[in-house]
Amino acid sequence: MTIMNEKTEELRDIFLDVTEEDTVTETQTETHGTLASDDEVDDRLRDTVAHMQDALDFTTDLTTEEYVRVVRGFYADEADAAIARDLDTTPDTVARARLDLHLLTDTDLDAPFEFDALDAALDDHDTLADAADALDVSPSTVRRYRRVRDARRDIRRVNDRYRDEFEAILTDRELTDPLTESVQEDGLDEATEGQEMDVSL
Structure with missing residues:
Protein backbone atom coordinates (compact mmCIF):
# COMPACT_ATOMS: atom_id res chain seq x y z
CA MET A 1 0.00 0.00 0.00
CA THR A 2 2.94 2.31 0.71
CA ILE A 3 4.38 1.72 -2.77
CA MET A 4 1.01 2.57 -4.34
CA ASN A 5 0.77 5.80 -2.36
CA GLU A 6 4.33 6.78 -3.24
CA LYS A 7 3.80 6.16 -6.96
CA THR A 8 0.46 7.92 -6.91
CA GLU A 9 2.00 10.96 -5.24
CA GLU A 10 4.93 10.84 -7.67
CA LEU A 11 2.62 10.79 -10.69
CA ARG A 12 0.51 13.55 -9.19
CA ASP A 13 3.61 15.72 -8.72
CA ILE A 14 4.69 15.04 -12.31
CA PHE A 15 1.24 15.96 -13.60
CA LEU A 16 1.15 19.19 -11.65
CA ASP A 17 4.66 20.03 -12.78
CA VAL A 18 3.71 19.47 -16.42
CA THR A 19 0.54 21.54 -16.18
CA GLU A 20 2.17 24.16 -13.92
CA GLU A 21 -0.91 24.25 -11.69
CA ASP A 22 -1.29 23.89 -7.96
CA THR A 23 -4.01 21.28 -8.02
CA VAL A 24 -5.83 19.10 -10.51
CA THR A 25 -9.08 20.81 -9.59
CA GLU A 26 -7.65 24.22 -10.41
CA THR A 27 -6.43 22.95 -13.79
CA GLN A 28 -9.88 21.73 -14.64
CA THR A 29 -11.47 24.95 -13.43
CA GLU A 30 -9.13 27.16 -15.45
CA THR A 31 -9.67 25.06 -18.57
CA HIS A 32 -13.42 25.51 -18.42
CA GLY A 33 -13.01 29.15 -17.50
CA THR A 34 -11.39 29.85 -20.86
CA LEU A 35 -14.34 28.49 -22.80
CA ALA A 36 -17.03 30.74 -24.20
CA SER A 37 -20.34 30.54 -22.39
CA ASP A 38 -23.57 30.07 -24.32
CA ASP A 39 -24.35 33.75 -23.79
CA GLU A 40 -20.96 34.74 -25.18
CA VAL A 41 -21.47 32.47 -28.17
CA ASP A 42 -24.88 34.01 -28.80
CA ASP A 43 -23.39 37.49 -28.53
CA ARG A 44 -20.80 36.66 -31.17
CA LEU A 45 -23.39 35.05 -33.43
CA ARG A 46 -25.61 38.09 -32.98
CA ASP A 47 -22.77 40.39 -34.00
CA THR A 48 -22.11 38.38 -37.16
CA VAL A 49 -25.79 38.26 -38.09
CA ALA A 50 -26.16 42.01 -37.49
CA HIS A 51 -23.17 42.66 -39.73
CA MET A 52 -24.76 40.54 -42.44
CA GLN A 53 -28.04 42.40 -42.09
CA ASP A 54 -26.20 45.68 -42.63
CA ALA A 55 -24.16 44.42 -45.57
CA LEU A 56 -26.67 42.20 -47.39
CA ASP A 57 -30.31 42.23 -48.42
CA PHE A 58 -32.14 39.94 -46.03
CA THR A 59 -35.44 38.63 -47.36
CA THR A 60 -37.45 37.93 -44.20
CA ASP A 61 -38.71 40.04 -41.33
CA LEU A 62 -37.21 37.75 -38.69
CA THR A 63 -35.37 39.55 -35.90
CA THR A 64 -31.65 39.25 -35.30
CA GLU A 65 -32.37 36.93 -32.37
CA GLU A 66 -34.51 34.72 -34.59
CA TYR A 67 -31.78 34.60 -37.21
CA VAL A 68 -29.39 33.47 -34.48
CA ARG A 69 -31.85 30.70 -33.68
CA VAL A 70 -31.75 29.66 -37.34
CA VAL A 71 -27.95 29.49 -37.18
CA ARG A 72 -28.07 27.39 -34.02
CA GLY A 73 -30.68 25.07 -35.52
CA PHE A 74 -28.82 24.64 -38.79
CA TYR A 75 -25.61 23.57 -37.05
CA ALA A 76 -27.61 21.27 -34.76
CA ASP A 77 -28.94 19.51 -37.89
CA GLU A 78 -32.50 20.61 -37.18
CA ALA A 79 -34.92 20.60 -40.09
CA ASP A 80 -36.40 23.88 -41.30
CA ALA A 81 -39.82 22.72 -40.11
CA ALA A 82 -38.56 22.14 -36.56
CA ILE A 83 -36.93 25.56 -36.41
CA ALA A 84 -40.09 27.10 -37.88
CA ARG A 85 -42.23 25.55 -35.15
CA ASP A 86 -39.96 26.99 -32.50
CA LEU A 87 -40.09 30.44 -34.10
CA ASP A 88 -43.82 30.24 -34.88
CA THR A 89 -43.22 30.83 -38.57
CA THR A 90 -43.20 28.81 -41.79
CA PRO A 91 -40.54 26.40 -43.09
CA ASP A 92 -40.28 28.55 -46.22
CA THR A 93 -39.40 31.58 -44.08
CA VAL A 94 -36.71 29.58 -42.29
CA ALA A 95 -35.36 28.32 -45.62
CA ARG A 96 -35.13 31.89 -46.91
CA ALA A 97 -33.47 32.95 -43.66
CA ARG A 98 -30.88 30.20 -44.08
CA LEU A 99 -30.09 31.45 -47.55
CA ASP A 100 -29.80 35.00 -46.18
CA LEU A 101 -27.24 33.57 -43.74
CA HIS A 102 -25.40 31.66 -46.52
CA LEU A 103 -26.29 28.34 -44.89
CA LEU A 104 -27.08 26.00 -47.76
CA THR A 105 -28.09 22.37 -47.51
CA ASP A 106 -27.65 19.55 -50.01
CA THR A 107 -31.37 19.83 -50.74
CA ASP A 108 -30.94 23.47 -51.72
CA VAL A 158 -17.55 37.34 -49.85
CA ASN A 159 -15.39 34.19 -50.03
CA ASP A 160 -17.76 32.33 -47.69
CA ARG A 161 -16.51 34.49 -44.81
CA TYR A 162 -19.75 34.47 -42.82
CA ARG A 163 -20.14 30.71 -42.70
CA ASP A 164 -16.49 30.52 -41.67
CA GLU A 165 -17.27 32.94 -38.82
CA PHE A 166 -20.28 30.92 -37.68
CA GLU A 167 -18.28 27.71 -37.65
CA ALA A 168 -15.37 29.30 -35.81
CA ILE A 169 -17.71 30.66 -33.14
CA LEU A 170 -19.57 27.39 -32.66
CA THR A 171 -16.54 25.09 -32.73
CA ASP A 172 -14.29 27.06 -30.36
CA ARG A 173 -15.91 25.49 -27.31
CA GLU A 174 -16.19 21.99 -28.73
CA LEU A 175 -12.53 21.96 -29.77
CA THR A 176 -11.04 23.43 -26.62
CA ASP A 177 -12.03 20.63 -24.23
CA PRO A 178 -10.64 17.66 -26.20
CA LEU A 179 -7.55 19.57 -27.28
CA THR A 180 -6.75 20.62 -23.72
CA GLU A 181 -7.29 17.10 -22.46
CA SER A 182 -5.07 15.74 -25.22
CA VAL A 183 -2.27 18.18 -24.39
CA GLN A 184 -2.44 17.26 -20.71
CA GLU A 185 -2.50 13.53 -21.46
CA ASP A 186 0.39 13.81 -23.92
CA GLY A 187 2.39 15.83 -21.41
CA LEU A 188 1.77 13.28 -18.69
CA ASP A 189 2.63 10.37 -21.01
CA GLU A 190 5.86 12.08 -22.06
CA ALA A 191 6.82 12.88 -18.50
CA THR A 192 6.27 9.30 -17.34
CA GLU A 193 7.73 7.61 -20.40
CA GLY A 194 10.32 5.00 -19.46
CA GLN A 195 9.31 4.89 -15.82
CA GLU A 196 8.33 1.54 -14.38
CA MET A 197 5.30 1.57 -12.18
CA ASP A 198 5.27 -0.86 -9.33
CA VAL A 199 1.67 -0.96 -8.21
CA SER A 200 1.76 -4.35 -6.60
CA LEU A 201 0.34 -4.56 -3.17
Whole structure:
Protein backbone atom coordinates (compact mmCIF):
# COMPACT_ATOMS: atom_id res chain seq x y z
CA MET A 1 0.00 0.00 0.00
CA THR A 2 2.94 2.31 0.71
CA ILE A 3 4.38 1.72 -2.77
CA MET A 4 1.01 2.57 -4.34
CA ASN A 5 0.77 5.80 -2.36
CA GLU A 6 4.33 6.78 -3.24
CA LYS A 7 3.80 6.16 -6.96
CA THR A 8 0.46 7.92 -6.91
CA GLU A 9 2.00 10.96 -5.24
CA GLU A 10 4.93 10.84 -7.67
CA LEU A 11 2.62 10.79 -10.69
CA ARG A 12 0.51 13.55 -9.19
CA ASP A 13 3.61 15.72 -8.72
CA ILE A 14 4.69 15.04 -12.31
CA PHE A 15 1.24 15.96 -13.60
CA LEU A 16 1.15 19.19 -11.65
CA ASP A 17 4.66 20.03 -12.78
CA VAL A 18 3.71 19.47 -16.42
CA THR A 19 0.54 21.54 -16.18
CA GLU A 20 2.17 24.16 -13.92
CA GLU A 21 -0.91 24.25 -11.69
CA ASP A 22 -1.29 23.89 -7.96
CA THR A 23 -4.01 21.28 -8.02
CA VAL A 24 -5.83 19.10 -10.51
CA THR A 25 -9.08 20.81 -9.59
CA GLU A 26 -7.65 24.22 -10.41
CA THR A 27 -6.43 22.95 -13.79
CA GLN A 28 -9.88 21.73 -14.64
CA THR A 29 -11.47 24.95 -13.43
CA GLU A 30 -9.13 27.16 -15.45
CA THR A 31 -9.67 25.06 -18.57
CA HIS A 32 -13.42 25.51 -18.42
CA GLY A 33 -13.01 29.15 -17.50
CA THR A 34 -11.39 29.85 -20.86
CA LEU A 35 -14.34 28.49 -22.80
CA ALA A 36 -17.03 30.74 -24.20
CA SER A 37 -20.34 30.54 -22.39
CA ASP A 38 -23.57 30.07 -24.32
CA ASP A 39 -24.35 33.75 -23.79
CA GLU A 40 -20.96 34.74 -25.18
CA VAL A 41 -21.47 32.47 -28.17
CA ASP A 42 -24.88 34.01 -28.80
CA ASP A 43 -23.39 37.49 -28.53
CA ARG A 44 -20.80 36.66 -31.17
CA LEU A 45 -23.39 35.05 -33.43
CA ARG A 46 -25.61 38.09 -32.98
CA ASP A 47 -22.77 40.39 -34.00
CA THR A 48 -22.11 38.38 -37.16
CA VAL A 49 -25.79 38.26 -38.09
CA ALA A 50 -26.16 42.01 -37.49
CA HIS A 51 -23.17 42.66 -39.73
CA MET A 52 -24.76 40.54 -42.44
CA GLN A 53 -28.04 42.40 -42.09
CA ASP A 54 -26.20 45.68 -42.63
CA ALA A 55 -24.16 44.42 -45.57
CA LEU A 56 -26.67 42.20 -47.39
CA ASP A 57 -30.31 42.23 -48.42
CA PHE A 58 -32.14 39.94 -46.03
CA THR A 59 -35.44 38.63 -47.36
CA THR A 60 -37.45 37.93 -44.20
CA ASP A 61 -38.71 40.04 -41.33
CA LEU A 62 -37.21 37.75 -38.69
CA THR A 63 -35.37 39.55 -35.90
CA THR A 64 -31.65 39.25 -35.30
CA GLU A 65 -32.37 36.93 -32.37
CA GLU A 66 -34.51 34.72 -34.59
CA TYR A 67 -31.78 34.60 -37.21
CA VAL A 68 -29.39 33.47 -34.48
CA ARG A 69 -31.85 30.70 -33.68
CA VAL A 70 -31.75 29.66 -37.34
CA VAL A 71 -27.95 29.49 -37.18
CA ARG A 72 -28.07 27.39 -34.02
CA GLY A 73 -30.68 25.07 -35.52
CA PHE A 74 -28.82 24.64 -38.79
CA TYR A 75 -25.61 23.57 -37.05
CA ALA A 76 -27.61 21.27 -34.76
CA ASP A 77 -28.94 19.51 -37.89
CA GLU A 78 -32.50 20.61 -37.18
CA ALA A 79 -34.92 20.60 -40.09
CA ASP A 80 -36.40 23.88 -41.30
CA ALA A 81 -39.82 22.72 -40.11
CA ALA A 82 -38.56 22.14 -36.56
CA ILE A 83 -36.93 25.56 -36.41
CA ALA A 84 -40.09 27.10 -37.88
CA ARG A 85 -42.23 25.55 -35.15
CA ASP A 86 -39.96 26.99 -32.50
CA LEU A 87 -40.09 30.44 -34.10
CA ASP A 88 -43.82 30.24 -34.88
CA THR A 89 -43.22 30.83 -38.57
CA THR A 90 -43.20 28.81 -41.79
CA PRO A 91 -40.54 26.40 -43.09
CA ASP A 92 -40.28 28.55 -46.22
CA THR A 93 -39.40 31.58 -44.08
CA VAL A 94 -36.71 29.58 -42.29
CA ALA A 95 -35.36 28.32 -45.62
CA ARG A 96 -35.13 31.89 -46.91
CA ALA A 97 -33.47 32.95 -43.66
CA ARG A 98 -30.88 30.20 -44.08
CA LEU A 99 -30.09 31.45 -47.55
CA ASP A 100 -29.80 35.00 -46.18
CA LEU A 101 -27.24 33.57 -43.74
CA HIS A 102 -25.40 31.66 -46.52
CA LEU A 103 -26.29 28.34 -44.89
CA LEU A 104 -27.08 26.00 -47.76
CA THR A 105 -28.09 22.37 -47.51
CA ASP A 106 -27.65 19.55 -50.01
CA THR A 107 -31.37 19.83 -50.74
CA ASP A 108 -30.94 23.47 -51.72
CA LEU A 109 -28.47 22.43 -54.39
CA ASP A 110 -30.52 19.48 -55.64
CA ALA A 111 -32.34 21.43 -58.33
CA PRO A 112 -34.35 19.67 -61.07
CA PHE A 113 -32.22 21.51 -63.63
CA GLU A 114 -28.69 22.81 -64.00
CA PHE A 115 -28.15 26.25 -62.52
CA ASP A 116 -26.69 27.37 -65.86
CA ALA A 117 -30.04 26.46 -67.44
CA LEU A 118 -31.80 28.51 -64.79
CA ASP A 119 -29.59 31.50 -65.57
CA ALA A 120 -30.31 31.13 -69.26
CA ALA A 121 -34.07 30.85 -68.74
CA LEU A 122 -34.16 33.92 -66.51
CA ASP A 123 -32.03 35.87 -68.97
CA ASP A 124 -34.10 34.82 -72.00
CA HIS A 125 -37.54 35.49 -70.54
CA ASP A 126 -39.10 38.62 -69.14
CA THR A 127 -41.28 36.91 -66.54
CA LEU A 128 -40.69 34.24 -63.98
CA ALA A 129 -43.69 32.31 -65.35
CA ASP A 130 -42.15 32.20 -68.82
CA ALA A 131 -38.83 31.03 -67.39
CA ALA A 132 -40.70 28.32 -65.50
CA ASP A 133 -42.40 27.19 -68.71
CA ALA A 134 -39.04 27.01 -70.46
CA LEU A 135 -37.68 24.82 -67.66
CA ASP A 136 -40.90 22.80 -67.41
CA VAL A 137 -41.27 23.48 -63.70
CA SER A 138 -43.55 25.59 -61.53
CA PRO A 139 -42.91 29.31 -60.95
CA SER A 140 -42.45 28.57 -57.23
CA THR A 141 -39.62 26.15 -58.10
CA VAL A 142 -37.90 28.79 -60.20
CA ARG A 143 -38.36 31.32 -57.40
CA ARG A 144 -36.87 28.95 -54.86
CA TYR A 145 -33.78 28.07 -56.86
CA ARG A 146 -33.27 31.64 -57.99
CA ARG A 147 -32.86 32.47 -54.30
CA VAL A 148 -30.36 29.61 -53.99
CA ARG A 149 -28.48 30.89 -57.04
CA ASP A 150 -28.35 34.41 -55.60
CA ALA A 151 -27.13 33.06 -52.25
CA ARG A 152 -24.36 31.11 -53.99
CA ARG A 153 -23.27 34.24 -55.80
CA ASP A 154 -23.18 36.20 -52.54
CA ILE A 155 -21.20 33.41 -50.86
CA ARG A 156 -18.59 33.48 -53.63
CA ARG A 157 -18.46 37.26 -53.55
CA VAL A 158 -17.55 37.34 -49.85
CA ASN A 159 -15.39 34.19 -50.03
CA ASP A 160 -17.76 32.33 -47.69
CA ARG A 161 -16.51 34.49 -44.81
CA TYR A 162 -19.75 34.47 -42.82
CA ARG A 163 -20.14 30.71 -42.70
CA ASP A 164 -16.49 30.52 -41.67
CA GLU A 165 -17.27 32.94 -38.82
CA PHE A 166 -20.28 30.92 -37.68
CA GLU A 167 -18.28 27.71 -37.65
CA ALA A 168 -15.37 29.30 -35.81
CA ILE A 169 -17.71 30.66 -33.14
CA LEU A 170 -19.57 27.39 -32.66
CA THR A 171 -16.54 25.09 -32.73
CA ASP A 172 -14.29 27.06 -30.36
CA ARG A 173 -15.91 25.49 -27.31
CA GLU A 174 -16.19 21.99 -28.73
CA LEU A 175 -12.53 21.96 -29.77
CA THR A 176 -11.04 23.43 -26.62
CA ASP A 177 -12.03 20.63 -24.23
CA PRO A 178 -10.64 17.66 -26.20
CA LEU A 179 -7.55 19.57 -27.28
CA THR A 180 -6.75 20.62 -23.72
CA GLU A 181 -7.29 17.10 -22.46
CA SER A 182 -5.07 15.74 -25.22
CA VAL A 183 -2.27 18.18 -24.39
CA GLN A 184 -2.44 17.26 -20.71
CA GLU A 185 -2.50 13.53 -21.46
CA ASP A 186 0.39 13.81 -23.92
CA GLY A 187 2.39 15.83 -21.41
CA LEU A 188 1.77 13.28 -18.69
CA ASP A 189 2.63 10.37 -21.01
CA GLU A 190 5.86 12.08 -22.06
CA ALA A 191 6.82 12.88 -18.50
CA THR A 192 6.27 9.30 -17.34
CA GLU A 193 7.73 7.61 -20.40
CA GLY A 194 10.32 5.00 -19.46
CA GLN A 195 9.31 4.89 -15.82
CA GLU A 196 8.33 1.54 -14.38
CA MET A 197 5.30 1.57 -12.18
CA ASP A 198 5.27 -0.86 -9.33
CA VAL A 199 1.67 -0.96 -8.21
CA SER A 200 1.76 -4.35 -6.60
CA LEU A 201 0.34 -4.56 -3.17
